[in-house]
Amino acid sequence: MPSGTTEKKGSITIDQERCKGCLFCVEFCPKKSISLSSKLNMKGYFVAEFAPGACTACATCAVVCPEVAIEVYKA
Amino acid sequence: MNGNSACAEAAVLAGCTCYFGYPITPQNELGEYMARRLCDVEGAVFIQSESEIAAINMVLGASVAGARAMTSSSSPGISLKQEGISYLAADELPGVIVNMSRGGPGMGNISPAQSDYLQATRGGGHGDYRTIVLAPSSVQEIADLMPVAFDLADEYRNPVVVLGDGMLGQMMEPVSFDAIGPPKEFVKDYILTGAEGRPSRMVRSLLFDVKEEEEHNWKLFRKFQRMEQNEVRFETELGDDAEMIVVAYGTAARIARGAIKRLRQENLKVGLIRPITLWPFPKKAILEAARKVSEFFVFEMNAGQMLEDVLLSLEGQGHVHFYGRPGGVIPTPVELYRIISRHYHQSLKGKKG
Amino acid sequence: MKKVYSRPRLLKEAHFHYCPGCGHSIVTRLIAEVVDEMEMAGKAICVAPAGCGMLVYNYFDFDTLESAHGRGAAVATGIKRVRPQNLVFSYQGDGDLAAIGTAESFHAANRGELISIIFVNNGVYGMTGGQMAPTTLLDQVTTTSPLGRTSVKEGHPVRMCEVLAVLPGTSYLERVAVNKPSAILRAKKAIAKAFEHQLKGTGFSMVEILSPCPTNWKMGTIDACRWIDEVMTKEFPLGVVKEAAC
Numbered sequence: 001m002p003s004g005t006t007e008k009k010g011s012i013t014i015d016q017e018r019c020k021g022c023l024f025c026v027e028f029c030p031k032k033s034i035s036l037s038s039k040l041n042m043k044g045y046f047v048a049e050f051a052p053g054a055c056t057a058c059a060t061c062a063v064v065c066p067e068v069a070i071e072v073y074k075a
Numbered sequence: 076m077n078g079n080s081a082c083a084e085a086a087v088l089a090g091c092t093c094y095f096g097y098p099i100t101p102q103n104e105l106g107e108y109m110a111r112r113l114c115d116v117e118g119a120v121f122i123q124s125e126s127e128i129a130a131i132n133m134v135l136g137a138s139v140a141g142a143r144a145m146t147s148s149s150s151p152g153i154s155l156k157q158e159g160i161s162y163l164a165a166d167e168l169p170g171v172i173v174n175m176s177r178g179g180p181g182m183g184n185i186s187p188a189q190s191d192y193l194q195a196t197r198g199g200g201h202g203d204y205r206t207i208v209l210a211p212s213s214v215q216e217i218a219d220l221m222p223v224a225f226d227l228a229d230e231y232r233n234p235v236v237v238l239g240d241g242m243l244g245q246m247m248e249p250v251s252f253d254a255i256g257p258p259k260e261f262v263k264d265y266i267l268t269g270a271e272g273r274p275s276r277m278v279r280s281l282l283f284d285v286k287e288e289e290e291h292n293w294k295l296f297r298k299f300q301r302m303e304q305n306e307v308r309f310e311t312e313l314g315d316d317a318e319m320i321v322v323a324y325g326t327a328a329r330i331a332r333g334a335i336k337r338l339r340q341e342n343l344k345v346g347l348i349r350p351i352t353l354w355p356f357p358k359k360a361i362l363e364a365a366r367k368v369s370e371f372f373v374f375e376m377n378a379g380q381m382l383e384d385v386l387l388s389l390e391g392q393g394h395v396h397f398y399g400r401p402g403g404v405i406p407t408p409v410e411l412y413r414i415i416s417r418h419y420h421q422s423l424k425g426k427k428g
Numbered sequence: 429m430k431k432v433y434s435r436p437r438l439l440k441e442a443h444f445h446y447c448p449g450c451g452h453s454i455v456t457r458l459i460a461e462v463v464d465e466m467e468m469a470g471k472a473i474c475v476a477p478a479g480c481g482m483l484v485y486n487y488f489d490f491d492t493l494e495s496a497h498g499r500g501a502a503v504a505t506g507i508k509r510v511r512p513q514n515l516v517f518s519y520q521g522d523g524d525l526a527a528i529g530t531a532e533s534f535h536a537a538n539r540g541e542l543i544s545i546i547f548v549n550n551g552v553y554g555m556t557g558g559q560m561a562p563t564t565l566l567d568q569v570t571t572t573s574p575l576g577r578t579s580v581k582e583g584h585p586v587r588m589c590e591v592l593a594v595l596p597g598t599s600y601l602e603r604v605a606v607n608k609p610s611a612i613l614r615a616k617k618a619i620a621k622a623f624e625h626q627l628k629g630t631g632f633s634m635v636e637i638l639s640p641c642p643t644n645w646k647m648g649t650i651d652a653c654r655w656i657d658e659v660m661t662k663e664f665p666l667g668v669v670k671e672a673a674c
Contacts (some may be wrong), residue, residue, distance in 0.1 A: 011495030020448035072433035125535040132499035136506020267491040271470030277496035
């Protein structure tokens with residue numbers, strides 16, 4: 001019986017030049033895998049960044065992202 | 076047939092399959108004729124729209140979808156259409172707009188007038204553009220010019236205005252449509268049909284980049300230059316020995332003919348230049364005439380609009396007289412004959428005396 | 429790893445011009461997804477408005493036309509009457525549809541024109557800087573209702589779905605929102621439904637989409653999403669307002 005090790009099932013890429021730091025993905029990710037970084041893109045927005053490990057590829061982030069900046073991958 | 080009905084019939088024979096309009100006197104018969112007539116045409120569309128504004132926008136939609144579309148109205152309704160006409164010109168879309176003009180400004184009256192000349196010939200809406208303006212002066216000529224209007228609209232991808240008036244719209248005269256052949260075919264590689272099997276197209280006139288907008292304007296300008304070179308239409312009557320030339324169009328030209336007949340009976344040598352395109356205006360013809368003639372008499376049913384174009388055309392030469400009655404008044408040939416006669420005697424006989 | 433979510437095929441590469449957290453962005457994407465999933469890319473013709481949504485022609489990779497402000501329903505009527513086999517829809521904001529375009533919207537609906545309208549309702553005039561819209565809420569502060577909208581001076585907000593539902597020519601009217609994941613998925617289904625109604629010829633269809641405008645509401649992006657749930661939907665309830673058999 002598996003004792004609780006979590007397999008990495010999902011991953012996302014964020015097109016940081018499209019990102020406008022709107023925080024929707026940060027707010028709505030059920031696994032809290034996305035946060036606002038202190039990195040600025042060319043337009044001057046702080047961009048979202050993804051922390052792998054807990055992602056389940058539910059694609060909620062991609063569904064809410066206004067800029068269509070997120071692509072989602074599943075193992 | 077009355078002019079309104081003849082206009083509609085000729086349009087249908089010229090391949091118009093879409094009519095959108097709103098009732099307004101004195102052109103209601105045009106829409107009513109279309110309502111019945113388009114039932115006989117496969118795939119044709121008639122909509123009595125909720126306003127003149129809606130109508131011109133329906134024309135734009137039908138035009139971008141590839142159909143020959145038209146609308147008609149009278150002066151106040153034509154004012155409402157100006158934004159739409161500007162968009163047609165900006166989008167480089169064909170469309171025909173018929174104005175059976177009436178007394179104005181404001182509500183005015185339903186009597187014929189020629190007070191929309193400047194509106195028609197200076198674009199009318201916002202922006203740097205022009206529309207070809209055709210000015211028939213008989214029911215037959217309305218029928219003859221409708222196919223021309225549609226062809227020019229398609230050829231240049233620009234709206235064309237047919238400028239009549241309440242008298243032309245309402246009068247009944249014999250008319251033949253025999254000269255109207257099958258509609259000319261034009262390749263339309265700019266229309267929206269759904270992007271099946273080709274790259275998607277966008278039709279729009281918003282150009283934020285001012286350099287792009289300027290270049291678009293110059294592109295349209297070059298088109299208007301070609302129209303000025305190729306599409307001037309006018310008629311000259313009794314011009315060979317004339318010592319005074321009357322310049323008049325539409326209904327005013329008919330009245331002028333009646334006046335000139337009487338003047339000629341008294342040996343006053345008066346001729347007529349009748350512009351058929353008000354834009355492009357027959358500038359060269361008038362300037363040409365000024366080589367032999369020094370007296371020009373502008374007669375129109377308004378307070379002085381085509382007068383400006385005659386003055387511009389003459390470039391300061393000659394002497395320009397004017398008689399106009401705005402407000403829907405229809406001057407009589409006798410009235411005009413008396414006025415012209417007085418001017419003629421003062422300018423010409425006086426010099427010889 | 430296999431890709432399970434990618435950029436819709438029918439969106440061009442251009443970056444969106446919309447503000448951060450703007451609902452238009454999501455609606456634009458949903459339309460691109462729906463048109464693709466319904467395999468209508470070769471048949472779709474979109475009429476774009478004046479307003480924040482006016483640049484959709486830069487984003488959609490299918491035939492698009494810019495209409496004068498408010499005239500989208502009339503222009504779409506002209507197109508659809510000439511090309512009844514195409515999927516013709518107009519994309520309009522609250523000023524476009526319910527202020528300057530009221531007559532055109534109302535009468536296209538009344539005639540039962542077989543067009544669909546995607547109506548983005550964000551309660552303000554966005555592009556011009558946040559003036560009052562027909563859908564602005566009572567007491568809502570905008571640049572032209574600086575003391576808050578009052579019924580006495582400015583009238584009540586207009587519920588366009590309900591207004592048009594009275595007309596027999598309308599067959600499908602639903603109000604949705606794009607302020608959270610579940611709502612966005614519902615909005616996508618509604619857009620597809622509207623197009624289905626058009627293709628089946630049941631009548632005029634419209635999807636009203638409550639959309640956040642953080643910039644002109646002067647709120648943070650997440651607060652704007654919450655405001656839709658907590659305040660806006662009280663005036664503009666979500667749900668199907670009218671649906672004929674399809």
